Amino acid sequence: MKEFIVKEREDFRLVGKVSSCLKPEGLRSLELINECLNDRGEVTDRSTYNFFLTKQEIQQLCQNLIND
DSSP: OEEEEEEEOSSEEEEEEEEEOSSSTTEEEEEEEEEEEOTTSOEEEEEEEEEEEEHHHHHHHHHHHHOO
């Protein structure tokens, strides 16, 4: 599993996680985790969004996000 921070501020953090699915072959699980933080940096609320995409679909998503 690959985990990375997409964006982090004092009151907010967006974490991404990507892992390969066992079946069907070639499918990946993409999780985007939105965390709200209090003034001590503790997580007060968390929302997780999960998508099952192929590598090509993830690449297309990235291209669409950066192209105007």
